[in-house]
Amino acid sequence: MHFDKLVDLHCHILPGIDDGSESLEKSLALAQAAIADGVTHILATPHHLxxxxxxxxxxxxxxxxxxxxELDRQKLPLSVFAGQEVHINGDLIEKYDDLLGIDxxxxxxxxxxxxxxxxxxAKRMIFDLRKKGTTPVICHPERNHEIQENLDLLYEFIENGALAQLTATSYIGGFGEHVAELSHKMVEHNLVQIIASDAHNLPGRKFVLSEALNQVAQDFDAAKAQAFEANAEKLINGDYVAAHDYSPIPMKKKKKFFFF
Ligand SMILES: [Fe+2]
Structure with missing residues (x-):
């Protein structure tokens, strides 16, 4: 399947600030790879805390x-937004003003x-963030050892109002069969609402977002893959995303970012 727009909400594309891209040159190569994968909008999410x-x-x-x-200078058709991959800490609320959202x-x-x-x-922190008006999107739960052992933990977080992001590489088997099986299960049970690349560098941690979405379409149906993409757009626009609603919702005409 083809996407006119493809929004990637998790990647380490900015140069020299974490374990992702080491240089501007490598960031531009990542951008080219993203574009080749069909990505049109990307949230740069360096590690934080x-x-x-x-x-x-x-x-x-x-x-x-x-x-x-620099992307514009090189005429690379990719829109980049500033974000962070915020590591959970007990004092996130005190540091709240220095945190970047998805939207x-x-x-x-x-x-x-x-x-x-x-x-x-974690449960308390999710509650506190939600009280501040922020819904946390849990990064790659399929790679967390405790959640791997007990999917009910993730179910409870989602029931308590969090959302979750699956990593594309996990779904297509890049982190092994076990992680792929878990990823499949999470998709099946609507425990994840978006799929993102979490791209770090080439060729190791690259863009396989289209491949993963196509695989979802093949394993389930096209509507499910489209819903993942639509949810990514909704999140970057700050629009409501229901944890369990994966039926595609028509895009609004006017959005916060003029690209949509
Ligand atoms: Fe990451």
């Missing part, structure tokens, strides 16, 4: 603007758990 990387809101916005200017008004935010576990305070 994960013990290794701190990427303040203002710095990400500035770098993102510079990168967009401009921070109705949604990418929230990363440690790979090994789900912190005991």
């Amino acid at each position: 994960d013990n290794q990387y701190v990427n303040h809101k203002a710095d990400v916005i500035k770098l993102c603007d510079q990168f967009q200017a 401009e008004d921070k109705h949604y935010m990418l929230l990363e758990f440690p790979h090994g576990e789900v912190p005991a305070y």
Whole structure:
């Protein structure tokens, strides 16, 4: 299937600020790969507060603007927006003003758990963020060891108002059969609402978003794949996304970003 627009809400395309792209040259190569995959709009989401990387809101916005200017100069048809992959911490509420949402008004935010576990305070933090008006979108739950062991944990987060993002590579088997099976199960049970690349570098962690969406269309139906894409658009526009509603909803005429 073909998408006129393809929105990728998780990637490490900005140069030199985390374990993603190391240089402007590599970022441009990633951009070209994204375009080749059909991606038209991308949310740059460097790691933030994960013990290794701190990427303040203002710095990400500035770098993102510079990168967009370079893309425009090179006539690469890709729109880049500033975001963060926010690692869960006990003091996120105190740091709230320095956090970037998926959308401009921070109705949604990418929230990363440690790979090994789900912190005991995660449920409380999701509640606190929602109280601030932000719905957390849990990054790649299929790669979290505790959720892998017990999918009910993810079910509960979704029931409590969070959303979740599946990584395209996981779905098509790039992290092994077990992760692929879990990813399939999450899609089947509507435990994830978007699929994103989480691209870091080439050729290792690349763009396979179209491939994953096509695989979803093949495994389930085209409507489900379209719903994932539509949800990504809704999130970047700050529009409502229902956790369990995967029937495609017609796009509004006027959106916050003029691209849509
Ligand atoms: Fe990431």
